[in-house]
Amino acid sequence: MTEFFKGHGLGNDYIALEMDGLGFELTPPAVRLICDRHTGVGSDGILARVASATADFGLRIFNPDGSEAEKSGNGLRIFAAYLLERGDVGERAPFSVETPGGLVRMEVLSRSADGVLSVEAEMGTARFGSADVGLAGPERETDDEPLELESGDIVRINVVSIGNPHCVIFQDELDVEALRRRAPQISTHPAFARGVNVQFAVPVEPDGVDAWVWERGAGETRASGSSACAVAAAAVRRGMVSERQVAVRMPGGRLDVHVRDDWSLVLRGPVESVYRGALTDGMRRRLETLG
Numbered sequence: 658m659t660e661f662f663k664g665h666g667l668g669n670d671y672i673a674l675e676m677d678g679l680g681f682e683l684t685p686p687a688v689r690l691i692c693d694r695h696t697g698v699g700s701d702g703i704l705a706r707v708a709s710a711t712a713d714f715g716l717r718i719f720n721p722d723g724s725e726a727e728k729s730g731n732g733l734r735i736f737a738a739y740l741l742e743r744g745d746v747g748e749r750a751p752f753s754v755e756t757p758g759g760l761v762r763m764e765v766l767s768r769s770a771d772g773v774l775s776v777e778a779e780m781g782t783a784r785f786g787s788a789d790v791g792l793a794g795p796e797r798e799t800d801d802e803p804l805e806l807e808s809g810d811i812v813r814i815n816v817v818s819i820g821n822p823h824c825v826i827f828q829d830e831l832d833v834e835a836l837r838r839r840a841p842q843i844s845t846h847p848a849f850a851r852g853v854n855v856q857f858a859v860p861v862e863p864d865g866v867d868a869w870v871w872e873r874g875a876g877e878t879r880a881s882g883s884s885a886c887a888v889a890a891a892a893v894r895r896g897m898v899s900e901r902q903v904a905v906r907m908p909g910g911r912l913d914v915h916v917r918d919d920w921s922l923v924l925r926g927p928v929e930s931v932y933r934g935a936l937t938d939g940m941r942r943r944l945e946t947l948g
C-alpha cells in the first residue's frame with residue numbers, strides 16, 4: 658500500500674511520502690505521472706522523506722517535470738505538516754531537515770481551529786554570485802543586468818541563490834501577459850546552466866513586494882517559498898524596501914521573510930493539509946513499469 662499525504666502552502670501543493678518501501682523508483686516519468694492533474698494524484702511536486710545522518714529528517718524534492726530541486730520553502734512547510742500528522746514532530750518543538758540545498762531548521766508555531774498551521778523555517782543564507790545560480794560569464798553579482806531573450810526582449814536580472822537558483826526582475830507594475838511570454842524563456846535560458854526560478858516583483862514601500870512566480874520545472878505556481886526568500890533578499894539588497902522584515906504577496910497569498918544582516922533568511926507562512934491517500938495496485942504497477 659503506497660500511502661501519501663497532500664498539503665499546500667498558498668495553493669502551491671505537494672504530495673509527501675516515504676521513499677523507503679515505495680515499491681518503485683521516483684524516476685522522472687514516474688514523478689510526472691504522479692504529479693499529473695488528470696492521470697495522477699496531481700501536484701506541484703513530490704516530497705520524499707529519506708534518511709539523514711546529519712539532521713532529524715532527510716528530504717528530497719521533485720518538480721512535476723521530474724527534475725529534482727535543492728530546496729522548496731512551501732515544500733518544507735508542507736513536509737512539517739506531514740511529520741506533524743504522523744506524530745513525528747510536535748508543535749513548538751524545533752527540528753532539522755537535510756535538503757540537497759542545505760540544512761533547514763523548522764518549527765510548527767501554531768495550529769488554528771480549522772487546522773491551518775503556521776510554520777517557520779530557517780531557509781539558509783542568500784547568495785548573490787553568478788556562480789551560485791549557475792549563470793554563465795565571469796563571476797559577478799547582478800544589479801539589473803540585461804539578459805537578451807530568444808524573442809529579442811531584454812530583461813534586467815538580479816540573481817539569488819537560496820540553495821536553489823532564482824532570477825528576480827523588478828518592475829514598476831506586473832504585466833502578467835508579458836511575464837507569461839518572457840518567464841519560460843528566462844527559466845530555460847542557456848545562460849543558466851541548471852535552469853532558474855523566475856520572479857517578477859514590484860516593491861511596495863516600506864516593507865512589501867508583490868511578486869509573480871514562474872518555477873523551474875513547474876511553470877506558473879500560485880506561490881513559492883524559496884521565491885519569496887529570493888525576492889525579499891534582492892529587494893533588501895537593492896534598497897527597494899527599507900525594512901528587513903518583508904511581506905511578499907503572490908497570487909496565492911502572503912509569506913513573511915526576515916532578511917537578517919548576514920543575509921540568512923527566516924520564512925514564515927501557513928500550511929493546509931488536504932488529504933491522506935493510497936495509490937491503487939494498478940497505479941503502482943504502471944509506475945513500476947515506467948522504470
Ligand SMILES: N[C@H](CCC[C@H](N)C(=O)O)C(=O)O
Nearest residue numbers: 726729730731821881882883
Ligand atoms: N521549482 C523549484 C523548487 C520548488 C520551489 C517552490 N515550490 C518553493 O516553495 O520554494 C526549483 O526547481 O528550484
